[in-house]
Amino acid sequence: MSHSRDTMVKSCPMNGGDDEYSYTKNSMFQKETISAAKEIIDKEIAQKLDVKNPLFASSSSSFRIADLGCSVGPNTFIAMENVIEAVKHKSLPPKRPYFAAGVPGSFHYQLFPTSSLHFIHASHALHWLSQVPNEVVDENSPAWNRGKIFYLSAPEEVGKAYAAQFAKDVGMFLDARATELVSGGMLVLIIGSFRNEISPSHTLASVLFDLLESTLLDMAKEASLN
Amino acid sequence: MSHSRDTMVKSCPMNGGDDEYSYTKNSMFQKETISAAKEIIDKEIAQKLDVKNPLFASSSSSFRIADLGCSVGPNTFIAMENVIEAVKHKSLPPKRPYFAAGVPGSFHYQLFPTSSLHFIHASHALHWLSQVPNEVVDENSPAWNRGKIFYLSAPEEVGKAYAAQFAKDVGMFLDARATELVSGGMLVLIIGSFRNEISPSHTLASVLFDLLESTLLDMAKEASLN
Incomplete structure (x- = not known):
C-alpha cells in the first residue's frame, strides 16, 4: 500500500528483550491500568456486546480481537486473556482454541480487512503521535518550540500544534477502526487525559x-x- | 494451546538479517523454484480455483492467503505477489488493498481458524521434520544411526525411521490444512522429491x-x- 514505506521508516518501537531498560521491565504502570480497566471491560462486554446479533455474527464463525499498539512484553497477553474470558462467559464454547498473529504497520491506517474485527483494544497507545507537528520544528512558524520537546512552558501555538496533530491522528485512527469493526463490534481505548476544568x-x-x-x-x- | 510450549522451545528458525550467512543471502535456489512454479500455479488458479462457488465465497468478503514455513527474506513476497496477481486476474477488483500478518507456531498444528483460508502455499518447507526420530538417537534401537545425521550409508532401519517420521508429520500437516481451508480452497506444496524408480x-x-x-x-x- 502507498503509505507502507513511510510508516515503516518512521517506526519507533519500544525497547525489546527483558533487560533493565526493556519495555517489559518498564511497563508496570501500563500493566496496572489494564488491571484497573478489567472490571469496566467485563461489564461492558456482558451488557453491550451483542454476539447474537445476526449482523455481528454473520461475518465469520470466528471471533476476532486485535490489541493495537500493544508493544512487547506480557501486558498484551494479560489484556487479551481478560477479553477472551469475558467473551467466553458471554457465549463462546469454553474450550475453543485461539490463534495468534502479529500485524505490521501504523494504527493510523487500516491494518485489517473491512468488517473483520469484533473487538479492538488499545491501551496506552493512542497518545503516540504519527509525527512531530511540522510547525513545531519550523523556525519561521509562530508554533516553533526552539528545540524543546514539551509544550507547557512554550508559546500557546506550540500546544495548539500538538493538539491539532493529535486531533488529525485520532481522526485517522477512528476512521480506520470504523472500517475494520463489524456492526455491533466493540472498541476499547485506554488513554491518559485531563479533566476539562484542570489546567495541564x-x-x-x-x-x-x-x-x-x-x-x-x-x-x-x-x-x-x- | 497445549502444544505451544513444545513447539516454541524446539523452534529452529533460519538465520535472520542480510549478512553473508543469512537465509536472505543463501536462498537463491528456493527463489528459482518459486519462479519455476509460477506458471503452473497461474494455470491452476485460472482453471481450478472456483472463486464464484458459494461455499467458497460465503466465508468472508476477504480472500485469505497463507505462506507456511516462509522463513525470512524476500522469497515469500515474490511468491505471494505471484498468487495475488493470479487471483486478481481471475475475479478480484484490481486495486483491492491487502493486509499482512505474521503467525507464530509450527505448521504441524492448526495455525488458523477452521475454514478461514482460501489459498495455502508452502515452498521448500514441508521437508523439515518436527523432530529427529527417537529411534535414530537410541543406542538400543536397530535404527540407531551411531551419531550420524544422514541415512544413506546407514542401516535400512534409519531411513525407515526418518520416512515414518516424515509420514507422521505430513499427516499432521495435511490434517491441519484440511481444517483451515475453505471448501474449494487451494493448497500448493513445493517440495523436493525422487522419482520412484531412482535410488536416492x-x-x-x-x-x-x-x-x-x-x-x-x-x-x-x-x-x-x-
Missing part, C-alpha cells in the same frame, strides 16, 4: 514531563558535544 | 547431503574438542 500545568504528569524534557535535552546536548 | 544414492542431492553430513560432523567434533 497543575497535574503531576506535566511536572514529570517537564523534568523529563530537561533531562532528555541535557542528554542530547551531551551526546552532540562528545 | 544415485542423486546429486544425496551426494551433497553426504558431504554436508561429514562437514557438519567434523565441525561438531572440533567444537567439542575446543
Whole structure:
C-alpha cells in the first residue's frame, strides 16, 4: 500500500528483550491500568456486546480481537486473556482454541480487512503521535518550540500544534477502526487525559514531563558535544 | 494451546538479517523454484480455483492467503505477489488493498481458524521434520544411526525411521490444512522429491547431503574438542 514505506521508516518501537531498560521491565504502570480497566471491560462486554446479533455474527464463525499498539512484553497477553474470558462467559464454547498473529504497520491506517474485527483494544497507545507537528520544528512558524520537546512552558501555538496533530491522528485512527469493526463490534481505548476544568500545568504528569524534557535535552546536548 | 510450549522451545528458525550467512543471502535456489512454479500455479488458479462457488465465497468478503514455513527474506513476497496477481486476474477488483500478518507456531498444528483460508502455499518447507526420530538417537534401537545425521550409508532401519517420521508429520500437516481451508480452497506444496524408480544414492542431492553430513560432523567434533 502507498503509505507502507513511510510508516515503516518512521517506526519507533519500544525497547525489546527483558533487560533493565526493556519495555517489559518498564511497563508496570501500563500493566496496572489494564488491571484497573478489567472490571469496566467485563461489564461492558456482558451488557453491550451483542454476539447474537445476526449482523455481528454473520461475518465469520470466528471471533476476532486485535490489541493495537500493544508493544512487547506480557501486558498484551494479560489484556487479551481478560477479553477472551469475558467473551467466553458471554457465549463462546469454553474450550475453543485461539490463534495468534502479529500485524505490521501504523494504527493510523487500516491494518485489517473491512468488517473483520469484533473487538479492538488499545491501551496506552493512542497518545503516540504519527509525527512531530511540522510547525513545531519550523523556525519561521509562530508554533516553533526552539528545540524543546514539551509544550507547557512554550508559546500557546506550540500546544495548539500538538493538539491539532493529535486531533488529525485520532481522526485517522477512528476512521480506520470504523472500517475494520463489524456492526455491533466493540472498541476499547485506554488513554491518559485531563479533566476539562484542570489546567495541564497543575497535574503531576506535566511536572514529570517537564523534568523529563530537561533531562532528555541535557542528554542530547551531551551526546552532540562528545 | 497445549502444544505451544513444545513447539516454541524446539523452534529452529533460519538465520535472520542480510549478512553473508543469512537465509536472505543463501536462498537463491528456493527463489528459482518459486519462479519455476509460477506458471503452473497461474494455470491452476485460472482453471481450478472456483472463486464464484458459494461455499467458497460465503466465508468472508476477504480472500485469505497463507505462506507456511516462509522463513525470512524476500522469497515469500515474490511468491505471494505471484498468487495475488493470479487471483486478481481471475475475479478480484484490481486495486483491492491487502493486509499482512505474521503467525507464530509450527505448521504441524492448526495455525488458523477452521475454514478461514482460501489459498495455502508452502515452498521448500514441508521437508523439515518436527523432530529427529527417537529411534535414530537410541543406542538400543536397530535404527540407531551411531551419531550420524544422514541415512544413506546407514542401516535400512534409519531411513525407515526418518520416512515414518516424515509420514507422521505430513499427516499432521495435511490434517491441519484440511481444517483451515475453505471448501474449494487451494493448497500448493513445493517440495523436493525422487522419482520412484531412482535410488536416492544415485542423486546429486544425496551426494551433497553426504558431504554436508561429514562437514557438519567434523565441525561438531572440533567444537567439542575446543
